[in-house]
Amino acid sequence: MTDTGTTTKTSLNKFEKFKAEKDGLAVKGEIEKFASLGWEAIDETDRDHRLKWMGVFFRPVTPGKFMMRMRIPNGVLNSNQIRVLASVVQRYGDDGSADITTRQNIQLRGIRIEDLPDILNRFHTVGLTSVQSGMDNVRNITGDPVAGLDADELYDTRELVQQIQDMLTNKGEGNPEFTNLPRKFNIAIAGGRDNSVHAEINDLAFVPAFKEENKVFGFNVLVGGFFSAKRCEAAIPLNAWVSPEDVVAVCRAVLEVYRDHGLRANRQKSRLMWLIEEWGLEKFRSQVEERLGKSLLPAAAKDEIDWEKRDHIGVYKQKQSGLNYVGLHIPVGRLYAEDMFEIASLAEVYGTSEIRLTVEQNIIIPNIPDSRLATFLTENLLERFSTNPDLLTRSLVSCTGAQFCNFALIETKNRALAMIKALEAELILTSPVRIHWTGCPNSCGQPQVADIGLMGTKTRKDGKTVEGVDIYMGGKVGKDAHLGTCVTKGIPCEDLQSVLRQLLIENFGARLREVVTVRN
Known part of the structure; x- marks a missing residue:
């Protein structure tokens, strides 16, 4: 490490110490041992932290039932792969489910540690990892969801995303070169004009751009985005x-610089942007x-993100003659085995x-004819x-x-x-409103x-601590993307429906439905 990344052994935080x-990747060779020991007998640091290098997450709220996070580059799966994922969660009955994430990925719930060797073997047979x-690794790499299908796309991102994953993970086998970053790291590649990957919230993002003098296609590079x-x-x-x-x-190159020089003393100041600010962009x-x-060549004067964001729900013609892609809305991304x-x-x-x-x-x-x-x-x-x-349901996003x-x-x-169903029963809207929880x-x-963004918090009502939210507004995706800001703090969840109703009426043109009274 250089001066910015140098920390003495005594000043290492607990994550850097372990x-x-x-x-973390060392636990790959211990999976059979962990399975035979059972979750309660595994070394606590291995169980709570290092297993995350294999995508396995201990959850104190569901002791003995682990979450498992996949890598689905560019969000592309085949039917054999999704069947294997379904068979894994099916084993756990009511405890088993899968969530689609905001990084085009899937997380499985209900996993038991004794099943892990078999699960990993089954993944391997269908090309899943x-x-x-x-933990401190590069997370699922996102790319355009309609790559290779969209007649208006500028670049099919699928192969590049797969190449990056193969480089980072040694083709899914694990790569110690990149298993000890200062913190997690997000990468996205946009191939269309509507910024379907939310490039602005990634540590490293590539957005389509043409070099003006010869109209050669490439990407402008963005760095340092994070939440x-x-x-x-x-x-x-x-x-x-x-x-x-x-x-x-x-x-x-970016990851090597970040790995070797990123700030490691304070976990809250270890993402890439902190290093960029300490050093300066140049x-x-x-x-x-x-x-x-x-x-590196200087950036193109402008990028090609000039469309409003699309959600791809509905029926759309592909660039391949006679074929269509159909987007299905999955309420808050939750799937069960039968689904x-x-x-x-x-x-x-x-x-x-x-x-x-x-x-x-x-x-x-x-590819539906x-x-x-x-x-x-x-x-x-x-x-x-x-x-x-419905218009509110359509754009609803929620974490776990x-x-x-x-x-x-x-x-x-x-x-x-x-809450969205209740609001839709009360209101008439003319366009979608993106509400994220x-x-x-x-x-x-x-x-x-x-x-409208809703961030969970604890607040006070009638002298008691209750579940509440801080409200964010003004986030913009697609062209001219920017982050929203917090406008109200500490709204109790039990009061939230009326607050959201008023925000939708005042800011998004919603109207109250007429209540028809039936007289005897």
């Missing part, structure tokens, strides 16, 4: 333009160039076995996973909440669904990018 003692998906309990920042331009061929190398850029082995089996069957019967995930926690089934489309739309599953949901997450201060998913300041539900 990483120095034993690399959960390696390096937690945390203490601070949220949008990514800033690195003043660099890279060709698609250099994207993987630039990712490696020094950071020059250090990246040194690792890259060549100079997943049925989705896999629909993808096989009507499409080409492919399924896509979106950052709005929804699913896309592509014109001749099969009408029949597909009559399938029973679409009554629950609609192609045309207190039902499964020990960080969450409030329950989110079930409450969010119930997150259970705590870690902001997994991304309230800062929403029209």
Whole structure:
């Protein structure tokens, strides 16, 4: 480490200490032992922390039932893979479920440690991995959800995203080069014009841009975006333009600089932006160039993010003649085994076995021929996973909440669904309103990018501590994306429906439905 990253052994925080003692990836060779020991007998640091390097998360709120986070690059799955995921959670009955995340990923719930060796073997047979998906690693890499399908796309992001994952994880086997970052790290590649990946909230993002003098396609580079309990920042331009061929190398260079020089003393000040601010952007850029082995070209004068954000729910023509992709709304991203089996069957019967995930926690089934489309739309599953949901339901996003997450201060998913249904019964809207729920300041539900963001907190009412929210407003996605700000603090959840009703009327053109009184 250099001066900015230097910490003495006595000043290391507890996370840096246990990483120095034993690399997190080392537990990969101990899975069989852990399975035979049982969760209560595993070394506490291995159980609570190092297992996250294998994507396995101990949850004190559900002791003995672990969460498992996958890596689904660019959100692309096939029917065999989703069947394997479904069979895993099916084993656990009412405890088993899967959540689509805001990073085009899937998290499985109810996992028991004794089943882990078999689960990992089953993943391997269908090309799935959960390696390096937690703690101080690069999280799931996001790309355009309609990559390769959209006639207006500028670049198909799928292959680049897979190449980055293969580099980071040694093709899913685990890569010690990148298992000890100062903190977690997010990467996104945008291939379309509408910023479907929310580039601005990533530590490293690539957005489409043409070099003016010769109209050569490439990407402008953004750095430093992040959400945390203490601070949220949008990514800033690195003043660099890279060709698609250099994207993987630039990712490696940025990560090496961050790994070797990132701040490690204070976990709250360890994300990439803190290093950029301490060094200054020019020094950071020059250090990246040194690792890259060549100079970076200046950024293109403008990027190509000039469309409003699309949610991809509904029926859309593909660029392939005679084919369609259909976006299904998955309420707050929650799936059960029977849902997943049925989705896999629909993808096989009507499409080409492919399924896509979106950052709005929804699913896309592509490659449905014109001749099969009408029949597909009559399938029973679409009554629950609609192609045309109500306007508030359509844009609802929620983190896991207190039902499964020990960080969450409030329950989110079930409450969010119930409240949205109640508001839709009261109000008439003319356009979607993006309402995001997150259970705590870690902001997994991304309230800062929403029209209305709700962050869980504890507040006081009638002398008692109750579940409440802080309200954020003004988040903008798509072109000219920016983060919203907190406008109201400490609203008790039991009072929230009336507050949201008023916000929707005053700010989003909602109208109260007329109440028809029936007289005898």
